[in-house]
Amino acid sequence: MLLINCPYCGERDQSEFTNGGEAHVARPKDPDQVNDREWSEYVFVRANPKGIYYERWVHTHGCKKWFNAIRDTSTDEILKIYKIGETPPLIKRFKNTLRSPSGEPDVGSGNFTVKKP
C-alpha cells in the first residue's frame, strides 16, 4: 500500500488515488498531420519500463488534481512527485539489484531477500 504525497493535500493512502499511466505523452497538436501508425502509438502504446517510470496519478478521493510521479516499477518506490507543468526531473537510474524485490531471482524466488555469498 503506497503512501502518496499529493502535492496539494499531503501524504495519503493509495486508496484515495487513481493511476493515470505514463506521464508526458503529448497529444498530437494536429492529429490530422500524423499517420495511422503514429496515431495508434499515441492512443494505445505507453511506456512500460521495469525501473524508472514517469507516471501520472490523480487524487480521485481528495482534491481531484492530477500530478506526476517518478516511481521505480521494480520496487514500487516513489522517488519523486511533481506538479503538472513542471519540467520532469532527471533521476539517474540507480543500480541496486540487491534492493530489488521484483521477485524473479535465480534460485528461489525468496532469494532476492538473500544476500549472495
Added chain:
Amino acid sequence: MKKKYSIFNIVKNAFSNNENWKKMWRNPEPRKFYDIVIVGGGGHGLGTAYYLAKEHGLKNIAVVEKGWLGGGNTGRNTTIIRSNYLWDESAHLYEHSLKLWENLSTELNYNVMFSQRGVLNLAHNEHDIKEIKRRVSANKLNGIDSYWADTKQIKKLVPIMNTENCRYPVLGASYQPRAGTARHDAVAWGYAMRADELGVDIIQNCEVKKIRTKNGKVYGIETTKGIIRAKRVGVVASGHTTVLAETAGIKLPLQSKPLQALVSEPIKPVINTVVMSNAVHAYVSQSDKGELVIGAGTDGYNSFTQRGGYNTIEDTLRAIIELYPIFGKMKMLRQWGGIVDICPDASPIISKCEIEGLYFNCGWGTGGFKATPGSANLFAHTIAKDKPHSINAPFNLERFVSGRLVDEHGAAAVAH
C-alpha cells in the same frame, strides 16, 4: 514416449524406496546456436517448444528461462479454464485450447488434473444480464457449450451462495459445464518433460538481457549465460515482454500490472463449481487439496514487483463474504501477486513483427492460463511456418493501427 507413468511404475518405484526416479528434464548448458529460441519458460513457452518439436518435427530448439520453470504467471494463477468468450475470434481461440486441454493429460502422460467442474459467470444487474445473454447466444452459435442459468439453477450448483440477501443480488449467470480448472504447475512440468524428451534444451536461471537484430532480422539473444545465436526467436515472457521487445526496438501496446490472488486454509469440499463475478469483483474455486483459491482484480498501476495493494485484497474478500456468508469464518492462508501484461483490447497478441524471425506471444493479461495449450500450439505454427494460423491471424499487431480490435472488455460502458 520414454518416461511412462502409471500405477505400475509407481508401485515399482515404491518398492525401491522411491530412490530410482529419473530426472524429468535435463539441465543443459546453452549451446552457441539454436534454430529457434523461445524466451520464457512458462506454460506457453514450454508448450510452444513442445509443439514445435512434436508437430512440426523441428530440432535444435531451446527454451530460456530467467528463473525457474513455471515460476511466472503459470505458477501463480487461479487456473480458471473456459472458452465462452464473446467475439468469434476469441471463441475460436479459446475453444481450440479447451479441446486440447481435454486430452492433455493423456497426450503428455502427465496428469494435469484438468477438472471440468463447470464455470459460472454471475449477473448482478440488468446490464450484466444483457451482456451475458448476448455472450451465451454467441457461444451457442459458435458451437460452444454455454447456457443461461437462472438463480434456481445457480443455487443448485452452489448451495452456499447468497443470491438474494445482498446488495447486488445474483440475477443469473452464464454456465459452461466443460470449463473448469487444472493443476498449474503440472502443466509447466508436463510440457517441460516432454519437450526435453524431444530434444529441446531447457535452460533455467538464464535471463535474456537483449534481443539482437541485424538488418531487420533476428540475430540472437544476449543472456546472463552469454550470447546465444538463433534464427528465430519467440518471446513468451508475459509481464516482461515489453522489457524484451524494447531491446529490439519494438514498442508493444502492453502495460504490466499486478494481479493478486489468495488461498484460504484447506477445508472439506463445499464448492464444486468455479464462480466468477465481475460486478462484485471476486472469483473463487476450491482446489482438490481443499483450499479456496480466490482471485482479485488487477491493481491499477504498472509494477513488476509480484505483489499489489492491500486494498485489493480487502475488496476481494468483502465481495467473497457478501456472496458466501459461510466464508466469514474462513482464513486467508497466503496472498501473492503476478505481473500480467494487458492489451488495450484485453485480447492477446500472437504475431510476427517488423523484424524477421522475431515473434511475440503476449498480452494474455488476466486470462491466459486457459489458453496455454492452444496458444502454444498456434504460436508453434506461426513460428514454424512464419505465418499465423487462421485462428490466431486476427491477434496480430497491425490491429492497433487499423482499428480492428478484438475488444473483450465487453460492454465496458455502463447504461443509462
Added chain:
Amino acid sequence: MTRTFVAKGMEIVQQDMQQILLRGKGDGSFADTVNKEISLLPPTDNLRMINNDEFLFAKQSFDQWSLVCLKPKPEKEIFRLVSAFNANEEILASDYSNTTYFEITGENKDHYLSKLTHFDLRTKKFPISTMAQTLIARIDCSIYHFQDKYLVTCHSSFEDYFKDRLQDAINL
C-alpha cells in the same frame, strides 16, 4: 432536521447548512469579487480555512474553494451570491447546498472516526483551521477542523448510508 448520535465522549449533530463551491484562479479579481459580497478574503494557503459566525471559507486546492454558510440563509440569498460570483467570468460558482453536514465533538472523536477512516487526524498532521478531502466509510467526504470540533460533509445521496455507518461505529 437536526439529528444527534451520542457515544461515550463523543457527539455527532447533523446540521442544516448551505454551501457554495467556487472555482477560479484565486487572483486579485477573484478575491475582490468574493470580498465584495461576503466581506471575507478567500484563504490563500492550501487547505487553510477561515471562519466567522456566518461563514466558513476554505481553500481546497489551488483553484477550488468551499464557502459554507454556518447559519442557514434564505435560499434567495444563496442564489444571489452564486450569480454575483458567477458575474465574474473567470469564476465558476455552484450552489452546493444539497450536501449533508455533521458536527462531531468530544474527546473521543478521533478514536471513533478511526473506525471509519485511514485519514491521519493527529493535530500535528491535521492542524486546527485546516480542511481535508478524504474517504470516510469508503465515501468521499470533507473534514473541516475547528478548535473543538470537526465538520464533516458528504454528498447527500450518501446520507442514509453514512448515518447507518456512524450508528454502527458507535454500536461496535
Added chain:
Amino acid sequence: MSEHKIYFKFDGKTYGGNEGDTIAAALLRNNVKLVGRSFKYHRPRGIYTCGIEEPNALVQIINEHNEPNVRATVKKIYEGMVVKSQNRWPSLKRDLGSINNILSPIFSAGFYYKTFMGPKGFWKNVYEPLIRRTAGLGKPPREFRSKSIHLHHNVDIVIVGGGFSGLLAAKKLAGTNYDVLLIEREDSLGGILKNTKKIELINDQNPSDWIEKTERLIQNSRNIKVLKNTLMTTYNFSDHLIAVEDKSVGKPQDNEKPELVLHKIRTKQTILANGHIERFISFRNNDLPGVMLAASFEKYIQKYGVVPEESPVIFTNNSSTFSLVKSLVDLGHKPKAYVDVRDQKKIEKETVELLNKYNIPLYAKSEIEGCEGKNEISKVSIRVKKNEIIKIKTSMLCVSGGFNPDIHLFTQSKGLLKWDETILAFKPEKTFQNTITLGSVSGNFSYEKLIGEINKKLDFFEGINDLEIKLNINGPKKFQIKELWETNHAKKSLWSKSFIDLQNDVTTKDLKQAVLEGFNRIEHLKRFTTNSMGTDQGKISSINALGIVSKILKKSVSEVGTTIYRPPYAPLSFSAIAGRSTYEFYDPERKTPVHPWHVKHNAVFEDVGQWKRPWYFKKHNNESMEQAVQRESKQVRESAGILDGSTLGKIEIKGKDALAFVNLIYTNSFTKMKPMTARYALMLGEDGMVKDDGIVCKINDQHFLTTTTTGGAANVLAHMEEYAQTEWPNMNVYMNSITEQFSTFNISGPKARTIMSRVFNNIDFSNESFPFMTFNNFDYLNTKVRILRASFTGEPGYEIYVSPKHALTLWERIFYYSKDLDLVPYGTETMHLLRAEKGYIIVGQDTDGTVTPIDLNLNWMIGKKKKDFIGKRSLTRSDIVRSDRKQLVGLVPLNKAYGIEEGQHVIEEKNLNTPIKKPVKMLGHVTSSYFSPTLNHSVAMALIKGGNRKIGSQLYVSTSDLNVIPVEVVKPNFIDPKNERLIS
C-alpha cells in the same frame, strides 16, 4: 494456580482446565496427547508446540459457527466450549483414513501427476471425486455475519513484540514525542522472560516484577499505546501494517460484538522485536504424539503451570535446553535422559554441572534415531557411541534443533537476509523499508549484547531514555549450536518416515525424491512436495528443509535460498479483512429525493451503479413487469408520463475557454449554437468509440451545463478534468459536478404541455416562446427551476431541474395538477422501450465500446468543420471507414406475433442444425428489443455487418432455444419518423 475450573468438551468428552489455558494446555493438563490426524496419511498427531507455529494440533470449534483449523495451542478455553478433532472418521482413535499410511510408499511426492489418467472419463467420474473427498482438514464453517471492525492508526513508531526487547525499546521511547504503538500477540507482555527460566534477575528483581513495573511505566507514558492479544500479520509497502486483535480471548463469541478488530497501521518506523521460533530435528517417527519442541515444553511449565510430563527425554544440538532442565528440576522433576549431539567437551559446563547435580543421564555425541508407539510415544531409540542403539521408555521427547529468528515479517517488508554460520539460521541483513530489528529476530541470541544492540539501534531517535539493565542469567551465557537436520534411520524400510512438514505430511524422503526427479530448485521442491504449504506455512519446518536440501545438493544454505514469505504471518480471518464494509454496508445505496414517493407507489428498483432507480411501478401486486411496462408506455404516448431522472450526471462548465473546451470534448459543434439552447451530444474516447452521451445546454459561450448517463457521471467528469488539467492546462475552464445539486424530472406525452402550464402557470409553453431544445430559468414558489424542452420518448417533453430540497414537493404538485390528465410515473424500463421505438440509443446497451458514431448513423452529430475533438482522428483509420462494419439497424419480425430476444444474433441461415457443430456465421446481435404497445409488435435494434446496405432485406434472428425468427431489416425509427409529434 487458579482454583476456578473451566469445563469444555473435546470430541464429546468433558474436561476441566484453568482460566487462561489454551485448548492444548488444558488437554495436556488432562494428559490428552492425541488431538488430530494428519492430512495425507492420517497419522496420529499431538501437540508439537506452544504457540502460533503449531503444525499439528488443529481443531474445529463447534460453538463458534464450526470454525475450522483453529490452533489448539493459541485458542483459549472458556466454559461450555465445544471442540472437535479434524480429518478423522469415524473417530480420532480409530480412523479409517489411516489405511493411507499403509499405502504411503505409493503416495510419494508427485504421485497424483503420474497416475489416474485413464481410461477415458475415469478422471472426471471416478478419480477426482475420490481425491476431492479426501481434501481439506476441517469441515466448512457455518453461515455467520461477522461484526469485526477496522481501526486505523497513524503513528510514528510501531514495536512488534512485547517480549524482552520490545519492552526495552518501549522503555527507551517512553515519554518522548513519538506516537508509539506496541503490539503483542499474547495476553501478557514479557515474551521469553515469562516462558523460560533463562533469566534469573533483572536489576535484582525477579523478571515478572520487572515486567510489571516496566509495563506500568509504559502504560503511564502518554505516548505509548499497548495492544495485547494482537497479532501482527502483514507488513506492506510504505510501512503499512496489518494486525488483528482477538476480542474474545477466553470467552464465548458474542455475535453482536466484534470478535476481531483489524488494526490498519501507518507508521514512520517499524521496530521488529518479534523473537524467534524453535526448530526441530527430523528422525524416524518424529511426528508421534509426545514429541514436542523443548522451548514449548518449558513454556507450558512456566506460562501455564502444566508439566506435560515429569520425566521426558531431552534431545538437543544447542545450549538453550539448559533452562528446560532447570525448570523441571526446580519443580522437583527429573528428565529421563539428556541427549546432545555435541561432543562432551563442547557442551556448556553449566549444563553438565546441572545434569550431574541431579543425576540426569547425559548422552553426549548421541542422537535420537527414532521413536516407537501407537497413538503416542512409548519409547525412544538413542544412537550412542559407535552406532549402538539403546532404547528408553518415555512418553515424551523434547527436541531442540536451534532457533530461527522469526524473519517472516521482515521478509514481507522485503528486507534482505543472510545466513549466519554461528547460529545456523537466516537473519536480517539489509532493510528495505524503515525497519529496525531487535533481539532474537535480528539474530542476536545473547542477552548480554541485547542492551547494547538496543541502545545502538535506537540511538537516532530524539529525546530517548537511557537504559541501564543488569542481568543475572541462568546457565550458559553464549548461544552455541552444532548443525544437525536429520538423524540416520537404523534400518531402511519402505514405511519408515521422518517428517519435515508435519502438516502436509512431507517426509525427508519426499525431498530426496523430488531432487532425484530434477526439482532441484527450492521453489520447485516446495510445489512438488507441498513442503511448507500448510496452514503453518512451514514455520518450524521450512528452514530445516533448506538444511536437508542443501546437504543433498551439496550447496550452502545461502545458495539454496528460501522460498518467498508472503502475508499473512498466520492465517487471517476473511471477515476481519472485510471489516464492516460488507453485508448491509457492502456498497452505499444512493437514492433520489423522490425515493420515498417511489417506494410508496410500489416502485420496483433497478441497480444502476450505486443508484436505486425505479425500474417500473406496480399498479397492483399481481401486475407483472411486462404488464406494467406496457401500461406505462401506452399511457405516456396517449396522455403523459413522468420519470425521475435525478440520477443523470450533471456538470457545470465555465470559463473564458469553455466553448473551445466543449468543442473538443464532444463530437458536435457548439460554436454557432444560440445561447439558452440545448443539443444532444456525443462523447468519444481517443479510439473513436462512443463513450457517453448527454444534452449540452449553452448559457453563453463561457458557460455550459451538460448531462451524462447515470453510470457514466463520475467517469465523464474525470475525463473532462483529465484533459483540462493535463492536456490543455492553459485553457481557462472550470467544471463542477452538480449531479446532486439538482433533481431532474422528465415529463413527456401529448398532455405534457398542459401539465406544465398548470404547474408553472406564469410560463408560456407555446412552441413559439418555448421551442424544442431551448431552456430557461424561472422563479417558482420560493426557489428556482430550470426547464428544458427535450424528449427521450419522441413525445413533446420537458425536463425540470429543481433543488433537491423542493423536489418531492414539486413532484407531488405535478401529480396534484394532473389528477384528470392521466399522468403516469414510469421507470427505466418504460423509458428504454419508448426511446427504442424512436431508435434512440442507450450508451452501454446499443453500444459496447466498439461502436463509432458512424456505425450508429449519427454522422450528423459530428462537427464537420471542427479541426479536432477527442477521438476524431481515430475515425479515419482503415478499419473504421470500412463499409461492412457493424451498423445500427432496426428489426421487425415478419410474423408480428413473435418477440425478438435481446442479445440474440442476426444470421443468414433459415434453420439451425442442432446440436451446433460448426460455427454459424453471425452478422451481429440484437442490442435492444421491446414489444411496442403502440405498434402491437416487437421492435428491435441490432448492430449488424454492413447493416445500412441491408435495409429492406430479410434476415433471421436466433432464439435462446436455437430456433430462428425471420425479420425485416428497417431503419431504426419505428414511431413518428418525421418527428412531428416530438416538436408539436
